[in-house]
Amino acid sequence: MVAIKKKLEFYLSWTKDYGKLARLLIPTVELEFESKLQDCQELSALDSKEDPDFTLHANSDEDIDSDSTEIYFEGPRDEEAPATTRSPLVSDDWIETTTSTIPRPLFTAQPGPRAELFSEPNSPYQIFKKFIDEDFFGNLKLETNRYARATIDRERKKGPLNPRSHLEMWKAVSVSELKIFMAIIIHMSLVVKTRLKDYWSTRSELRTTYCRDVGMIRPRFEAILSMLHLNDNASYVAFGQPGHDPLHKIWTFLDPLVHKFKTYYYPCQPLTIDEAICPFRGRIRFRIYIKGKPHKYGIKIFELCESSSGYACNIEVYTGKQPGQGADYNSTLKLVERIAAPYFNRGHVIYFDRWFSSTTLFQFLWRNNTQSVGTIKKNRRGLPKIHFPKN
Numbered sequence: 001m002v003a004i005k006k007k008l009e010f011y012l013s014w015t016k017d018y019g020k021l022a023r024l025l026i027p028t029v030e031l032e033f034e035s036k037l038q039d040c041q042e043l044s045a046l047d048s049k050e051d052p053d054f055t056l057h058a059n060s061d062e063d064i065d066s067d068s069t070e071i072y073f074e075g076p077r078d079e080e081a082p083a084t085t086r087s088p089l090v091s092d093d094w095i096e097t098t099t100s101t102i103p104r105p106l107f108t109a110q111p112g113p114r115a116e117l118f119s120e121p122n123s124p125y126q127i128f129k130k131f132i133d134e135d136f137f138g139n140l141k142l143e144t145n146r147y148a149r150a151t152i153d154r155e156r157k158k159g160p161l162n163p164r165s166h167l168e169m170w171k172a173v174s175v176s177e178l179k180i181f182m183a184i185i186i187h188m189s190l191v192v193k194t195r196l197k198d199y200w201s202t203r204s205e206l207r208t209t210y211c212r213d214v215g216m217i218r219p220r221f222e223a224i225l226s227m228l229h230l231n232d233n234a235s236y237v238a239f240g241q242p243g244h245d246p247l248h249k250i251w252t253f254l255d256p257l258v259h260k261f262k263t264y265y266y267p268c269q270p271l272t273i274d275e276a277i278c279p280f281r282g283r284i285r286f287r288i289y290i291k292g293k294p295h296k297y298g299i300k301i302f303e304l305c306e307s308s309s310g311y312a313c314n315i316e317v318y319t320g321k322q323p324g325q326g327a328d329y330n331s332t333l334k335l336v337e338r339i340a341a342p343y344f345n346r347g348h349v350i351y352f353d354r355w356f357s358s359t360t361l362f363q364f365l366w367r368n369n370t371q372s373v374g375t376i377k378k379n380r381r382g383l384p385k386i387h388f389p390k391n
Helices: 001-014 017-046 122-133 134-158 175-190 197-199 218-227 251-264 332-344 359-367
Strands: 057-058 070-074 270-279 297-306 314-318 349-352 371-375
Touching: 122 251, 134 175, 134 218, 134 251, 175 197, 175 218, 197 218, 251 314, 270 332, 297 332, 314 332, 332 371, 359 371
Parallel strands: 270 349, 349 371
Antiparallel strands: 057 070, 070 371, 270 297, 297 314
């Protein structure tokens, strides 16, 4: 306090006019200093008490890096407030502690596969057929042959077809051929080669016999691949028109598959939500570009997974901003609400990275009896800066 007085007296006593101002300011500074000192003493007294609303579990100072740190957030838990109510956070309400007196939601669900579907031992192929069933192959056969006929008719109107082209040699595909085709696709994901034709190569350094052994030659595989379709193009609604669906080409496969993911198996308590990039460089409106990723161009997919096994419980494909959607439709809170809603109020713990983590999201989940753990950005709005000092 003495140093402050000396500085003010030095700067304000240069002229006779500033002398009066100095005599007025110095008592004001003394009063402000005493008020701040009293506030600090009150805050020090609060440090020994437990805050009933907020609890922050953070690593020690030496564990905190410049980018992110793990936190565990609980509260506030106000059962009467609606789930979407946003409660502002004040830094004075945060207390660092190693224990929590707030009762955590109990995990009340029974994890595991549905007993009526998996009551008997099943082979991997039998389990695969529960997700990729005969209805899928029947629809794939129908739409592939429909698209092939429409393409051949369109090209023939332009002129004669090349006798050796896939179009001229095309014959209707069968369900058995499509199953072989899918088996080769799975084989290609396990045995990766540079070019498609290398899977049928007879060169000793490249030869693998699987594709030949299952009974499909390369020209037939390429013909099916070029005509493969999951939905009727004639029913597509253009962008900007009422009823437009950006996932029109795949929804007949994706929607039933995600429904089976959610109903055939119930996950354990720890869950995680993260994004994945499906590499894709074709022409599509919602293709994204992320610098620094192994695959810079692709389709972004948000996934809710069981932490222990990686089982996908729910999936949402990011399609960008669509007409008719609200301004906050693609916000992290709304995204988590859509993708995790079937698992609210059952005591789950959801893990996030710093792109998702925010106090607003964690409060929302807590009010839905769901705990949250995540890494965070130190400058994220609502966080107590005192706990995350700059290096």
